[in-house]
Amino acid sequence: MWNTYLGKRLKGGGYAIKGAFLLLRNEASIQVQAIIGIVMTIAGFYFEISATEWMFQILSIGLVLSTEGLNSAAEEIADFVHPDFHNKIGLIKDIAAGAVFFAALTAVVIGCIIYIPKF
Numbered sequence: 001m002w003n004t005y006l007g008k009r010l011k012g013g014g015y016a017i018k019g020a021f022l023l024l025r026n027e028a029s030i031q032v033q034a035i036i037g038i039v040m041t042i043a044g045f046y047f048e049i050s051a052t053e054w055m056f057q058i059l060s061i062g063l064v065l066s067t068e069g070l071n072s073a074a075e076e077i078a079d080f081v082h083p084d085f086h087n088k089i090g091l092i093k094d095i096a097a098g099a100v101f102f103a104a105l106t107a108v109v110i111g112c113i114i115y116i117p118k119f
């Protein structure tokens with residue numbers, strides 16, 4: 001069953017879910033972002049945001065969690081291929097963190113657009 005096309009796709013989905021749990025269990029940065037996502041979801045219900053606002057908020061949370069997860073993967077690869085200090089490893093980690101910064105900045109701007117008018 002697992003060797004069929006569908007079986008292989010299901011197995012791939014299983015690895016992805018395992019990866020998501022590993023991120024949530026082991027990565028402090030993902031845990032912080034996930035907590036922020038939960039707080040913003042509670043705020044969304046409290047302020048009764050519109051369907052469009054929900055879509056942007058959910059996209060923002062997903063974007064930040066995804067880039068944060070990819071950043072963690074880049075850090076793992078960097079530490080695996082070169083555990084010692086190296087300027088290039090530092091540059092790779094800084095660039096990966098920069099990607100998270102863009103996502104987080106986008107989420108903050110969207111959050112301000114949604115919630116500032118509600119005060």
Ligand SMILES: Nc1ncnc2c1ncn2[C@@H]1O[C@H](COP(=O)(O)OP(=O)(O)OP(=O)(O)O)[C@@H](O)[C@H]1O
Pocket residue numbers: 027028029075082083084085086087088089090091093094097
């Ligand atoms: N092996 C290394 N060589 C050179 N610079 C490094 C190295 N490891 C880390 N750095 C520098 O330290 C910064 C922080 O790296 P680190 O691996 O501690 O990530 P982090 O942001 O603290 O994430 P986490 O807490 O999830 O590990 C990097 O962005 C980089 O500038």
